[in-house]
Amino acid sequence: MPSRPRNRIGEVYGQLTVVRPSERRSRGGNAYWWCRCSCGCEREVPSDKLSHNTTRRKATVTACESCSRERQVEGVCAKNDREELERRRAAQQNRLDLKGSIPDAWLKLPLTDAHARELGAVKFFRGTRCLRGHLAPYRINGGCMACAGQIPSAE
Ligand SMILES: [Zn+2]
Ligand SMILES: [Zn+2]
Structure with a gap:
């Protein structure tokens, strides 16, 4: 049974604010979340990429694709x-x-x-x-x- 994802709505990661859950799941079973970037674009991000932990060498997503670029x-x-x-x-x-x-x-x-x-x-x-x-x-x-x-x- 896949565990219910923690509700992340309203959480802020860099320029992104989590706005709603996505139906999408990663192959590992991770939930995806729709996030709105400060520029107004939305981006679907898997929960394991939404992290405040930047000290570990872990890829995190903190902006929409065009802002990241x-x-x-x-x-x-x-x-x-x-x-x-x-x-x-x-x-x-x-x-x-x-x-x-x-x-x-x-x-x-x-x-x-x-x-x-x-x-x-x-x-x-x-x-x-x-x-x-x-x-x-x-x-x-x-x-x-x-x-x-x-x-x-x-x-
Ligand atoms: Zn953006
Ligand atoms: Zn010279």
Whole structure:
């Protein structure tokens, strides 16, 4: 005899609110529930995927299919943002360490390639040496400006 599923109506899992039971049962006998996502979409979710336990490595469903997909994309962006933030922090630190031994103007340049693009600038200075050992600003898409003979390298 399959046990009666616990009534989950009204329970909230991430963006999903359980709204009504489904007739569907998984092969393991788990009940499915219709859940409404905060975006208004509904999704049928098996009860074993509705869990607040995120510490165990267990797949849980917390949004409708399209929101879940969007969140994956956002997750990737967030990761890139974190890496970019890290690059800017490192550049800032490198530049502070170099203060006095490089032209002051370089300290006013954007910190990274992405930073320069954001500001509509063409040069940036991360405070790192190029592969040939120059200490000089870079051009976006163009690489080290000392390599290009556009600016003398700092010592
Ligand atoms: Zn949704
Ligand atoms: Zn160079």
